[in-house]
Amino acid sequence: MLKKQLAGEKAVEFIEDGMVIGLGSGSTVFYTIQKIGELVGQGLRIQGVSTSRETTLLAQSLNIPLVSIDSVNEIDLTIDGADEVDRNLQGIKGGGGALLYEKIVASASRKIIWVVDASKMVESLGKFPLPIEVVPFGHKQVIKKMELEDCQPILRVKNGSPVQTDGGHYIVDLHMNKIEHPQKLEEKLQNKTGIVENGLFLNYAHQVIIGGQEGVKIKTRDSEK
Numbered sequence: 001m002l003k004k005q006l007a008g009e010k011a012v013e014f015i016e017d018g019m020v021i022g023l024g025s026g027s028t029v030f031y032t033i034q035k036i037g038e039l040v041g042q043g044l045r046i047q048g049v050s051t052s053r054e055t056t057l058l059a060q061s062l063n064i065p066l067v068s069i070d071s072v073n074e075i076d077l078t079i080d081g082a083d084e085v086d087r088n089l090q091g092i093k094g095g096g097g098a099l100l101y102e103k104i105v106a107s108a109s110r111k112i113i114w115v116v117d118a119s120k121m122v123e124s125l126g127k128f129p130l131p132i133e134v135v136p137f138g139h140k141q142v143i144k145k146m147e148l149e150d151c152q153p154i155l156r157v158k159n160g161s162p163v164q165t166d167g168g169h170y171i172v173d174l175h176m177n178k179i180e181h182p183q184k185l186e187e188k189l190q191n192k193t194g195i196v197e198n199g200l201f202l203n204y205a206h207q208v209i210i211g212g213q214e215g216v217k218i219k220t221r222d223s224e225k
C-alpha cells in the first residue's frame with residue numbers, strides 16, 4: 001500500500017458517529033475521503049465540510065453528506081494533507097492551491113489531523129515554496145514587494161495563465177529554501193495589502209499521521225491550539 005494511503009486511511013479511526021468533519025484537499029486526504037465514503041455506505045452518519053471544489057466533487061461522488069461551513073456551529077474534526085511539517089507540527093500547506101478555504105475550515109475546527117507520507121516531515125520549513133493567495137488586481141505590485149523582501153516570488157501558472165483558486169485569487173509561490181522565523185514571516189505576510197492568505201499553518205495541527213516504510217506513526221503536538 002502507498003505511504004499516503006496508509007496515512008490517509010488511518011485517519012478515519014478518529015471519526016465518531018454524528019461528527020461534523022472538515023474534508024481537506026489533495027492526494028493524501030483523497031484516501032481518507034474514499035474510506036469515509038465506504039463507512040457512510042455502511043451506516044456512519046457524518047456531515048462533511050469541504051475545503052475545495054475538487055473535494056466537493058469527490059465527496060458527492062461517494063454520497064458523503066455535505067453542509068456549508070456557515071451552517072455549522074463548529075467542526076468537530078478536520079482531516080487534511082500538508083506539504084511540509086516540522087517536529088513541532090508547524091506546517092506549509094497550499095501546494096494544491098486550496099490554502100484559503102483550508103485555513104478557514106481549520107480555524108473553525110476543534111481538532112485537526114494532518115495526513116502525510118514520511119517525505120513531508122522536515123527539520124525546518126521552507127524547502128517547499130510557500131504559497132500565498134493574492135488578489136488578481138495589483139498582483140504584480142505584491143510580487144514586486146515580495147522581491148524586495150528577498151522571498152523569490154513566482155506566480156503560479158498553468159497552460160499559460162495564472163492558476164485561479166476556488167475563491168478567484170492567484171497563487172504566488174515564495175521560493176526561500178529555508179524559513180528562519182516562521183512566526184515573523186507570517187506576521188509580515190498578514191500585514192501586506194493584496195495578500196489574502198498565506199500557506200503557513202502555525203499551531204493548527206493537533207496530530208499528524210505519517211505513512212512510512214514501517215507503517216504509520218502518529219505525532220501529537222505538545223501544546224494544543
Ligand SMILES: O=C(CO)[C@H](O)[C@H](O)COP(=O)(O)O
Pocket residue numbers: 024025026027028029080081082083092093094095096097098099102
Ligand atoms: O494544502 C493542500 C492543498 O492546498 C494539500 O493538503 C497539500 O498540498 C498536500 O497535498 P498532497 O496530499 O497531494 O501532497
